[in-house]
Amino acid sequence: MSMKNYCVYMILCVDNTIYTGITNNLTRRYYEHSCGLNPLAYTYSRRPIRLIFQQDFLNFEGAVFFEKKLKKWSHKKKMALASGEEELLKILSECKNASHFKNKE
Numbered sequence: 490m491s492m493k494n495y496c497v498y499m500i501l502c503v504d505n506t507i508y509t510g511i512t513n514n515l516t517r518r519y520y521e522h523s524c525g526l527n528p529l530a531y532t533y534s535r536r537p538i539r540l541i542f543q544q545d546f547l548n549f550e551g552a553v554f555f556e557k558k559l560k561k562w563s564h565k566k567k568m569a570l571a572s573g574e575e576e577l578l579k580i581l582s583e584c585k586n587a588s589h590f591k592n593k594e
Contacts, residue, residue: 519540
């Protein structure tokens with residue numbers, strides 16, 4: 490029985506926005522984004538594009554969970570992940586709410 494891998498990926502678009510997606514074939518999916526096969530796709534009018542991050546998962550549920558999490562992140566936080574800036578990622582991940590225990594006097 491073969492395991493199907495899934496990949497969560499981020500693409501940096503020419504307008505400096507980041508597209509986050511999930512696929513079971515990154516090579517094919519990146520080609521589709523790059524060539525602009527779908528005029529309705531987010532990346533269509535934002536080409537050229539560049540793959541900046543990818544992470545593989547053994548199951549679909551784990552990939553979907555991570556993709557949804559990434560989509561809520563700020564641009565700075567996504568770029569820190571993509572560039573491997575672990576310390577910056579930690580800082581950007583800290584809770585900033587006034588009610589958080591670290592922010593109380």
